[in-house]
Amino acid sequence: MIKLLVINHKFHYEMEKLVRIFMPDVKIQVVYEECDDFNLYTSVTDEIKVIINFEDFNKTLTAPLCDDNEMQMGRMVYSLMGEYTGFYPKWGVLTGVRPSKLLINTEKQMGREKTKEYFKKDLLVTDEKFRIAREVADWEEKIISTSKPGSFSLYISIPFCPSRCSYCSFVSHSVENDKAKNLLPQYVELLSKELEITGKIAKDIGVSLESIYIGGGTPTTLSAEQLKIVISSIENNFDLKSCREFTVEAGRPDTITEEKLSVIKNSPVDRISINPQTFNDSVLQAVGRRHTADDTIRIFRLAREMGFDNINMDLIAGLPTDTVEGFKYSLDTAINLDPENITVHTLAVKRASGIGQNSPKIAVQNANIASQMLSYAYEKLYEKYHPYYMYRQSKSAGSLENVGWAKPDTECIYNIFMMEECHTILSCGGGAVTKLKAPNGDEIERIFNFKYPFEYISGFRELIERKKRITWFYNTYK
Numbered sequence: 001m002i003k004l005l006v007i008n009h010k011f012h013y014e015m016e017k018l019v020r021i022f023m024p025d026v027k028i029q030v031v032y033e034e035c036d037d038f039n040l041y042t043s044v045t046d047e048i049k050v051i052i053n054f055e056d057f058n059k060t061l062t063a064p065l066c067d068d069n070e071m072q073m074g075r076m077v078y079s080l081m082g083e084y085t086g087f088y089p090k091w092g093v094l095t096g097v098r099p100s101k102l103l104i105n106t107e108k109q110m111g112r113e114k115t116k117e118y119f120k121k122d123l124l125v126t127d128e129k130f131r132i133a134r135e136v137a138d139w140e141e142k143i144i145s146t147s148k149p150g151s152f153s154l155y156i157s158i159p160f161c162p163s164r165c166s167y168c169s170f171v172s173h174s175v176e177n178d179k180a181k182n183l184l185p186q187y188v189e190l191l192s193k194e195l196e197i198t199g200k201i202a203k204d205i206g207v208s209l210e211s212i213y214i215g216g217g218t219p220t221t222l223s224a225e226q227l228k229i230v231i232s233s234i235e236n237n238f239d240l241k242s243c244r245e246f247t248v249e250a251g252r253p254d255t256i257t258e259e260k261l262s263v264i265k266n267s268p269v270d271r272i273s274i275n276p277q278t279f280n281d282s283v284l285q286a287v288g289r290r291h292t293a294d295d296t297i298r299i300f301r302l303a304r305e306m307g308f309d310n311i312n313m314d315l316i317a318g319l320p321t322d323t324v325e326g327f328k329y330s331l332d333t334a335i336n337l338d339p340e341n342i343t344v345h346t347l348a349v350k351r352a353s354g355i356g357q358n359s360p361k362i363a364v365q366n367a368n369i370a371s372q373m374l375s376y377a378y379e380k381l382y383e384k385y386h387p388y389y390m391y392r393q394s395k396s397a398g399s400l401e402n403v404g405w406a407k408p409d410t411e412c413i414y415n416i417f418m419m420e421e422c423h424t425i426l427s428c429g430g431g432a433v434t435k436l437k438a439p440n441g442d443e444i445e446r447i448f449n450f451k452y453p454f455e456y457i458s459g460f461r462e463l464i465e466r467k468k469r470i471t472w473f474y475n476t477y478k
């Protein structure tokens, strides 16, 4: 546990967030009264003072008061924590989840050149991260500008997987046991009903469908027949004429068969995801995935032969037991397969997952490894792809980012619409969250579906009741 002493300032929340970049799993106790057994002392009096005090490390920094004492204190904490851990996060003191959004907003106030300087000198963001944030900002703006007024996207959640990966923190049921497997038929039936009701609501409020995303979990945990039912429900209840993109995140290769791909191919779906995560069998085994790298390659080639021409592949940097060399091999293999999109995630270790970063030392080690992996990935990916969407997750190694890369004109528009809250996302299924965006304003409201499949089934009536709020929202903020 770290004792953070806060004297005469209100920045404790920001300082806590900053410390968590270096030590994601450490508990932080904030105290406001002088004591001797602190680990981090922060004060604003006639000067700014930061002291770091661990058994083997003790150092003090002071600085004069300035226009932005919070930022100055952040840089001092960054510097001392960096010295203590030997790790200097590449996003500097920036802790927010959407750096490109901050970049756009700052540019609106300061202009491009000054923003660049501010990011690099004040926020201590490295060239590598600034470049990516800048490019993502351009793509985000470009894609958002193509969204028509009065549009929405549809998200369908299939919270089932063939087995549970050790790093997973999602609400996803492994169908390894019969109890979860037996829920599937009823789940699909109710999901179809929810789609029917949601389709009626969409018609009533007069919105037009722009993109669809079936995600999970692993949607191809469903049988071919069940997949057909879900996709047909969408086709039967929504007007797809205005729909520009329809993704099925097929996900894990061990669930994808020719029969399922054929159902998807014979439908309006035009983008799929086949997610290797890594092309190293020992790492796949270590994280509890029941397929091999060859399975991924075989399924990818099959999908190509069947005519799928927009495929995404997800990779994860920082998986347990993976090495920088191992990741390089995975990245090179993915690039050689030549998918249209590659999404590079950084492993985020959340409490709900089966693994943890037991000590600050391990966290810093993991962060350094993940950081090297990303640097290699970016160098290679820039040759053929461009970064178009990005977000940071709490508890990811080194507070590093997840980035979607695409070949020109293959960017996933749903990812941007969802991330940037530029229009309403109507969502169906267990754990799905509907995000309402006022057609002519900034109001945002969320409607939560029940998380777990069994709750989704037992609470279905209430969930449908909650959906009435969509019509209310559109009548109120039209």
Ligand code: SF4
Residues within 6 Å of the ligand: 160, 161, 163, 164, 165, 167, 168, 169, 170, 172, 216, 217, 218, 251, 252
């Ligand atoms: S495939 Fe994804 S959602 Fe399913 S268990 Fe693994 S990490 Fe979780």
